[in-house]
Amino acid sequence: MILSLVLMGKSRFHWLCFPFLRLTGSFRRCPLSKRSLIIGSVCVVYLFFVVSQIGYSQQQRDRRTDKDKYRHTRGLYNLDTSDALPDSVPTRSNVVYITLKTKRLKPANIRGTIRPKLRRKVRRNNTASSAFTQNKLATLEQDAGHIQRNFERNTSWRETRDVDYKSLDIIHKSDIDQPADFHVSSIRIYSQRAPPWLSTQDVTAMRFLADAKVLRIKEVSHRDSPSLLIFEGERSVSVTAQRHTERNPVCGGQCGVINSPVDNTEVFAFHLDRVLGLNRTLPAVSRKFSFLHDGQPCPVVSWDASLYPEGLAAGASTVRLTWGEYQSSLKQRCWHKNISPKPDSGCSTVHHYEWSKLALFDFLLQIHSRLDQSCCGFRPRLGDxxxxxxxxxxxxxxxxxxxxxxxxxGHDPRHLVFTNNKGFFDRNEDNLDFRLLEGIKELPEQAVSVLRSRKLREKLLQSLFLDQTYWESQGGRQGIDKLIDVIERRVKVLLTYINAHGIKVITMNA
Known part of the structure; x- marks a missing residue:
């Protein structure tokens, strides 16, 4: 039995090796020249295979090296403009490139207004000087956007605090305050030019608000109006601006208004306004102050003295209209085609097209404090x-x-300026304020074309990315996407409303 198995194994071995033995035998019988040719051909094929493998592996390593260099290198360029800020901005590394997804699988549903994360309070030494300074700054720890409960008796603006920032900087020298201390701008532009919807003046104002050294801070109030917290920055101004500020004692140079951290929609509103081509808001950025609101990012809006042509005591140039008068002016199309209305028509100084731009802007952000301050067009909450x-x-x-x-x-009564842009991102589509669109028969073609092009998300991401402090305070790309999700859902509602009510989309250059 064992012998048969051994013989069977040998027969299988010879059967398997028979082709190889036959091939080698025929190879030996070939002439020498033919055998040399076969061996040379085999060597050439093997050499070609080895060289190709080495080249492929080297190419893969080069691609990985170039990819790593591209990922870890970025350049920061200043705008190529004649009136750009003189400060030199060094090169920074680790750029974050925005890549857009083709489609979000499930849009986020916001149930509450997004607010910046709270920071832990930094423990300070209880020295006599620091205690004095804390008492001096206690009155500044208040929200500039909230309405004052106790109205001021006098009728003129009065300065309640004037704090020298340099003394604060000495006491709080351990705190990290503005990015200007390190000469690195928080307004990040990674190309030769900013996005086309932002003008050179916009970028200059944004860099001033975000990076200018704070010289002093004032808190001013007027009658029943909310108090304003204004800072004056260290920047040179033109002769025309200096002449204009001499008549305005609030700001001696270039200034910004500091709002409460909960009013961070001012920054989003500014970028949305520029993307839509309305250009009716004041430049706004997000900035941190170590001596205010525990270092939380605060929206800072550019101060515009031309809104107060008769002085602060007279207040801003406002238009006083009731809802009935406003609806009547919409029907009369006041100042349309530069035709002066009749004296008894009840028209205001505002051009007819301005109301269309205001209604579209306020609807997307659900700002009801202008056209519907009584909340008649939606279901308000008890805390409103x-x-x-x-x-x-x-x-x-x-x-x-x-x-x-x-x-x-004051010098331009035909065009509105959108101020106090407190929007709401926590309203569902079944509780939107359609009263804001009542009486509107036309909408601006430029803004509607952006809404219809489906490029609103891409443009808002590019624009909001410039403000690094605001971008990070909202949770980066994920948080910004949630805000844009809300706006995109309202855009769909607005476009449906336009089609259902036959609203005309026309060019509004007035």
Missing amino acids: LCVELGHHADCGDQKRIQLANIVHR
Whole structure:
């Protein structure tokens, strides 16, 4: 039995090796020249295979090296403009490139307004000088955007605090304050030019608000208006601006208004306004102050003295209209084609097209404090200001409700300036304020074309990415995407409303 198995194994071995033995035998019988040719051909094929493998591996290593260099290298360029800021900005590394997804699988649903993360308070030494400074700055720890409960008795603006920033810097020298201390701008532009919807003046103002050295801070108030917290920055101004500021004691140079951290929609509103081509808001950025709000990012808006042509005591140039008068002016198309209205028409100084731009802007951000301060067009919550102050009860007689915050520059009464842009991202589509669109028959073609092009997300990402402090305070790309999700859903509602009501989309260059 064992012998048979051995013989069977040998037969299988010879059967398997028979082709090889036959090939080698025939090879030996070939002439020498033919055998040399076969061996040479085999060597050439083998050499070609080895060289190709080595070249492929080297190419892969070069690609990985170039990819790593590209990923870890970035350049920061200044705008190539004649009136750019003189400060030199060094090169920074580790750029974050924005890549857009083709489609979000499930848009985020925001139930509350996104707010910056709270920082832990830094423990300071209890010295006599620091205790004195803390008491001196205690009055500055308040929200500049909230309405004052106790109205001021005098009728003129008064300065309540004037703090020298240099003394604060000495006491809080351990704190990291502005990026200007390190000569690195928080307004990041990684190309030769900013996005086309931002002008040179916009970028200059943004860099001033974000990086200028703070010289002093003032808190001013007027009657029942909310108090303003204004800082004066260390920047040179033109002769024309100096002459204009001499008549305005609030700001002796270039200034910015510091708002509460909860009003961070001012920054988003500025970028949305520029992307849509409306150009009606003041430049706004997000900035941190170590001596305010525990170092949380605060929206800072550019100070515009032309809104107060008769001085701060007279207040801003506002248009006073009731809801009924506003609807009547929409029907009359006041100042359309530069035709002066009749004296008894009840028209205001504002051009007809301005109301269309305001309505579109306020609807996307759901800003009701201008056209619907009594919250008559939606279901307000108990914590909303219109409910707390009792304005919501006035909706029974809507024609007599006053419009608010309708502001224009003193030298330009035909065009509005959108200020106090407190928007809401936590309203669902079933509770939007359609009263903001009531009476509107035309909308600006440039803004609607952006909404229809499906490039709103891409442009907003590019624009908001410039403000590094705001970008990081909202949670980076993920947080910004959630905000844009809300705006995109409202865009769909607005486009449906335009088609359903036959609203015309026309060019508005006035």
